[in-house]
Amino acid sequence: MPELLEVKNLSVSFFTPAGEVQAVRNVSFSLKAGEVLALVGESGCGKSALCRSIMKLLPGTARIKSGSILANGADITHYGERDMKKLRGRLFAMVLQDPMTALNPTMTVGAQIAEAVRVHRPRISRAALRDRTAELMELVGIDRPRERMERYPHQFSGGMRQRAVLAAALAGDPAILFADEPTTALDVTVQAQILDLFRDLQRRLGTAAVFVTHDLGVVARVADRVAVMYAGKIVETGTVEEVFYDPRHPYTWGLLRALPALAGGRDSLYAIPGMPPTLVNPPKGDAFACRNEYALAIDYEEEPPMFPVTDTHSAATWLLDPRAPKIAPPAGGGAVGR
Amino acid sequence: MKLGSWAVRTGKKLLALLFSLLALATAVFYISRLAPGDPLVAYYGQRAERLTPDQRAQAEERLGLNDPIWVQYARWWENALQGDFGISYKYKMDAAEVIASRAGNTLVLGGAGFALIFVLAPLLGALCAWREGGPLDRVLCRLGAAVSCIPEFWLSLVAILVFSAALGWLPSSGAYSVGGGGLGDRIAHLILPLGVVVAGHLWYYAYMVRSRVLEEARADYVLLAKAKGLGRGRVLLRHCLRCALPSYLSLMAVSVPHILGGTYVVEMVFSYPGLGTLAYESARYQDYNLLMLLCILSGGVVMCSGMAAQWISGRLDPRVRARDGEGAEP
Secondary structure: OOOOEEEHHHEEEEEEEOEEEEEEEEEEEEEEOOEOOOOOOOOOOOOHHHHHHOOOOOOOOEEEEEEEEEEEEEEEEOOOHHHHHHEOOEEEEEEEEOOOOOOOOOOOOOHHHHHHHHHHOOOOOOHHHHHHHHHHHHHHOOOOOOOOOHHHHHHHHHHHOOOOOHHHHHOOOEEEEEEEEOOOOHHHHHHHHOOOOOHHHHHHHHOOEEEEEHHHHHHHOOOOEEEEEEEEEOOOOEEEEHHHHHOOHHHHHHHOOOOOOHOOOOOOOOOOOOOOOOOOOOOOOOOOOOOOOOHHHHHHHOOOOOOOOOOOEOOOHHOOOOOOOOOOOOOOOOOOOO | OOOOHHHHHHHHHHHHHHHHHHHHHHHHHHHHHHHOHHHHHHHHHHHHHHHOHHHHHHHHHHOOOOOOOOHHHHHHHHHOOOOOOOOOOOOEEHHHHHHHHHHHHHHHHHHHHHHHHHHHHHHHHHHHHHHHOOOHHHHHHHHHOOOOOOOHHHHHHHHHHHHHHHHHOOOOOOOOOOOOOHHHHHHHHHHHHHHHHHOOOOOOHHHHHHHHHHHHHHOHHHHHHHHHOOOOOOOOHHHHHHHHHHHHHHHOOOHHHHHHHHHHHHHHHOOOOOOOHHHHHHHHHHOOHHHHHHHHHHHHHHHHHHHHHHHHHHHHHHHHHHHHOOOOOO
């Protein structure tokens, strides 16, 4: 079965007055139809930039420096705006973090969903458009859709708004959904509802998804596979079970140890020391080395390649090199539920 | 929204409007009378210099100019409240009549100028925003910056020099040819002043539209609209321009006096028989009553357009409307 989306050695930089910001560095991943991949990492590690560069929605200061993006086997790396327009909404759609700003405040919610429907079916009749809009709203769990499509975004609650955004995203029946922290700005109870809705829709419609988040709890709830990003690179990737129960990268250990649920009743939460590096001039060697208590001398010299652990699991750390000392992951780091 | 609170708010606004007009009237009355100059020159023309002191005193007595200013002012109000705004010294007619005979010309020039700017500015602004940073955008922005820096009177003179004196295409002054003319004649006389009024103001508003549209273009919903598959042009028109429209409309309401002021200056240079020329003459020749009425009318227009701006922005943006009572639903 061919991969739905395949990203190979993608590097994306922003050219700012402060210099070249290497937001995405040599990232490779793939996505099969109907699969959910979670992109996990701290703020500013390049998760959003990665998604937007695939949809070519980056500002003019950004450029794909190298690598390729294949969708359904076709190379879309150098597609122009005209070609991308045909793919957006149909091949991939997007949901953003803040539903407050993701909807145009001066247009009714229904008009904004209808607009997404009409892009793909320009000749649709008025009545059919209303029907389809109502159907989409019902699909995402907005009841009394015909009444509510006349409402403005400010008359909706946060969760309802995110449902409306999701409805617009699903209008073109996309094969891939990029969900950029879709629950971060919501209340915890609403978060759970939206996540369940998301998972349910994804299964029912068979949509593949790239789920960007910094919340490992969310990952466990929705994802099939996980890619952990740090400083613009994917440092570990595998199935949810592999990454949660058998993490190999020290950064992943740190992330898992920092989870409150896994703190084991200790008084203070674990935090990874230090700050992520700036991506203007990424450090030599492993970007995580200076925050890594298990760093080896070589980490400061040379970037680790991806070491395969299993067919589906690999991590970029020298600790996996056969010559490296054997280190047991710290408590909480990999022993989830054991 | 309750009717009571609405009435109270409107009442407050009207009160503020009346108070402002009163302050304006007082200021104009005192300043015009304290300014140096001889109002009798307006009334008698060159003859005023040959009047004997006795005749002068008589004339001033008759025009009520030798009383203390506050007495004159009280008398002016007394008459004004009965609808009598005094006579124009120069035209020896009711000031209101003189103004009525000229207002049409100014309304045509100012109104057409305003309408053109109102329509062209969003188009130009959206075009620049669409081509942001491109050659067209850069040329238009620079050209606009240069043209709006040129004072209108100078622009008018250059226009006359080029199109009337050198090329002889268009008439240089007046609103119609001597002896009257048809519609074509009126339009020919209107082109140059209108062109200057529009050119002088258009860029400023187009630039405002451009920056508002681009500001909106950075919003999340624009990114998402593109993600839905909408083209850049469509997103700019349907989303950004729409969001920029409320502030544009209120801006345009505020612009009424701005454009009116420009019209006055342009009328002067083209000797176009409108309120601008009249206002200049009345200030120049101490035609007190005419000046008073013109100032109050212009002031009224300024204040009303300010209030209209407020009202418009309140009506157009659903978020502002919501604060008036329609509740959000959970």
